[in-house]
Amino acid sequence: MSELPSSFRSLKSLVHLDLSGCRRIDCLDEALAGLSNLQHLNLQGTCIMLLPENVTKLRYLNVSGHITMAEGTIDNLINYICSNLSNLEHLDLSRNLMGSIPESICNLRKLHTLNLANCSFLKIPSSIDTMDSLKFLDLNGCWGIIKGPQLGSSAISLPHFVVKPGDDGHSSSNLVLLQHIDPVKLNLTELENVKSVEEAQCINLMGKKKLEDLTLEWTRDAGRFVDHKILLENLVPPSTLKKLDIRGYRCVSFPAWLVLDQLPNLEHLILRDMANLEDWTTSHSSGEQHVLAQLKIHDCPMLRIKPLPAKAREWVVLNSDNVLSSWEECIGPHTNATSSFSHVTTMLSVENCNVPLHQWSLLEHFPGLAYLHIKSSVDLTGSPEVIQHLSSLKTLKLQDKYLEELPKWLNENMWQLTRLELIDCKNMASLPHWLGELTSLKELFLLNCDVLCSLPESIQQLTRLENLKIWGCPELNHLGERVCLLPSSLEHLQIWNCNGIKCLPEGMEQLTNLQTLDIYDCPDLKKWCEIEENMMKLAHITDMEIE
Template identity: 25%
Template sequence: MNLCAYGWRKIFCFCNIPIEIGERKKLVKNTSMTWHLGHSFSNQVKSASLFMTLWVTWPNFVSGEFTFRLEGVKTHAMSKKTRHMSYSKVKFDDLENIMAICENLRTFLPSQVLSWSRCLNDEALSGLLSKLTSLRELSLSNCRNLTVILDAIGNLIHLRYLDLSSTSISKLPDSVGSLNNLQTLLLTNCSYLTELPFNLERLTNLRCLDISGTKLSQTPQHMGRLKNLQILTVFVQGNRCGSSIKELKELQFVRKKLTISNLQHVASPQDAMMANLVGKEKLNELVLKWNGTANNSEEVRSVLPHLQPPKALRKLTIKGYGSTSFPDWLGGCQFLNLASLCIDDCTTCVLLPPLGQLPSLKALSLTRLSLVVSIGDSFYYIPSDQVEPSRRNAVRPFRSLQTLRFENMPQWQVWLPFTVIDENADGAFPCLQQLYIKNCPKLKGLPKKLPFLAKRVISKCEQLVATVPPTIWELQLKDCKKVSMKELPPRLLDFSIGGYDSFELPFGVADNRNCSIEKLSITSCQVIRQLPQIGLANTLKSLNVANCGIFELPMNQYFSTLERLCIKFSFGSLKSLILSFFPKPSHLDLEGCQNLESLSTSGDHL
């Protein structure tokens, strides 16, 4: 397509509809413009880095009398030449003028991402749909008063872009199926939406269907007929009726993120295999969800092996899978680009796959694995019956991992370190920086060789015995009384502690002259009496103490760097607070200090 021949004027008018940057970017991501202008146009514009410049940064005056912004103060009157309109504040008389004057309106969009009007309700929409039959782009996003979409929407036969995100609709009329030119349908966060039209299959030009944040129990039958679909955020497997996962076979161009839920209703492994997920090479993120109580039946176990993702996948989530172990494709080196993996609520799982072999994995989250007792060699490498023992050290396990999270694993007791044949060989987790362990009450120990660990969060791990490495700069300890420190790590900047019963903080020595802590939070330590006497006063910028009844603030120290002081239901014996000890406070919050009688500066009461 010749770019000049298409007509720059139409492009400028559409690109310069007076809406804010956020709404423009939403249109850039989901609009039908790039699709209905054709691929050759898109390639020419993208190669010149021109499309985003036109859409986001060109001033509104380029569009002249063809565009209009409907607000409280009008800069110029609407006219019959108006083709593109944005709105923020709409009154009833405005709607009457629009329907009377702008019969040839092509675009009706909010001027701000969160703008909406109380006047845009069910009654007002009925009038708009009956008059503005030439619309190409219509957005009613965030119109909370909108609960019903009438059949009259089927009269908008030219409509290409329809955004009903964050409205209160519970269903769409079947007349939506007659919008043959529709290319983008956005229903994001329609939290009352429970069903889609049965004839959605007729929208054969549809490129984008966003139904994330809805309450659909199933997607309609014959979704496979939407062969031009490129964005499908959620696919809900039907139970005996509705669409089957095998319909995904025909959706060859699906890209970006796809969530498949209700996988417990998949009828057979053959249906899962027919979905051909491994062939959808443009998918970046995949979420596989089994809903309800985990079921370790043969039918459930046989589904996931046939849902192998494409090798270029970057992010994978598996939730609610009901088997004791995972298929062979999860682990190993075949997913070279997989950077994020989440395994959640797989309550019958007892054995983790060899995730240490994923070469690009940067973030790993393992949560609600109720039956996992031990994590050992199989977590780091492929079992020895599948690979020679001499090759185990050829690749460092978790070589790229930066963030590791374990949560809600009530039976987990043992975390074995990576065992190497050669003592001089490198260990696992060479790049690990952040470690989160929460609600693992039976866990007893941690691997010691974590050379670059900078942040550690441990909560409700009552049996965990561990020391804090010197590399830590952020540390959170809550209800884990057996975790101790001989002294404060020299790099520690941010320290939060809660649920300790001892009479001193777990410092080992009170005199921490090399202390570098800038932010300190102490909560629910009822018998802790005081801060260390030396060190903290010279570095501390923020101090938060809550629910520490007998805690005492040393009033013979000069906190020269403290900027934020928050005391809640603590310092039971404190009667007077001398502010001159805190010369730089920008925030002071005192609550529940029942015995506090006065604030003073240099002894002068306030």
């Protein structure tokens, strides 16, 4: 439909009207002008710009997915709603691009349900905490809202649900409000306020078949009414779960359901801030079928996993040293780590680690490791036992401000290494001559290496090198003076924020494979490139950007 008949406004007794998806109707406000008794109005997916002044009896209004015809339309519409529709009980503003909700939202003193889901850039006023009538607030997909509002104890805010004790300090917590709610995403915080096991049982978490993303969080060092393990035993998620994030758990071991076999659809598991956790027994009875996409273990310094690591394509380990080093005692004669794990895990990221590399026995379980990122000051001294497990590496990222030189084992067994990234290596003044022997390298990134002053001549031996990025290396002053150090295989060259490089080397015209040259924030180098004679040397480059 492109319009409503003019007689439509004569429906004086109409109470319920659904125009959802009627996106082609213009001047809706004029067509609705006479509908003074409307109580339920669904305008989802329409392009209405204004609401008529006489629809003040509205109790339900849905303007989800508003089609904005002009800048500011949705903001003006919301301002009008908040200032004039004081009888509203249910307001759906989901999937809109407004930047904020006005303070006048507090004028809607009868509002019990506010849906703001998937308003990605939204900010909400702090005064929304004072809306005593508000019982249900949906903030799913509101990425701009880091922390949900502190609503009253009888209100539900999703996905951020803060568990609060009863107002009198003795009655049950507000967790019971979730009994009949089945959201896609749920973040349960301040679980220390749950008063009894029965409260956890009554919400029947396992029965919430829409639930895909769940966070369970206890406040650090807070008192508790129910033991963490007993409570977690009664918060078993449904089999539909894809992402599970557990934070602040304070017991030494997990309940039995966290063997993972009961969560066949789980893709992402995050274990965070568990200072007391010592034991996690995983099960592999389901064979090779169930493999996590990603396992993150943050701030679990005492954790030992047995008998074998959980199967995940990517591991992220932060400040959890035992996870890297405590595997000798877990491996018995009946297990074969290499055959059991095949090449499941291909990516490992480690941050804030105090264990030297030669003690990383976890690597024995990752024979197919292709990506390794080390972000911390780690003793990179290797051992033959550990280095052999790195022979499949294709990408190595080293991010360490104290690192002065590359580990020598890089030149011993890295025959498949195609990408090397050195990031924030602020004490590395030079690269070793043997770098040229890493002949499989296709990409070399040097990022924020403050004191790096030269490249070794052997870089010319990297005959497969296609991509070279040099960012934030102010002391690097040339890429070869008399002889160009850049290999002829090079296809992409980026030089950003390197004030020391004042010119490109002689022989640039011989780099016939070079397709992209990107120079940014290098004033002297930019001037050199703008000289007509030098522009001729770069004429063969098809994609060149110099700023």
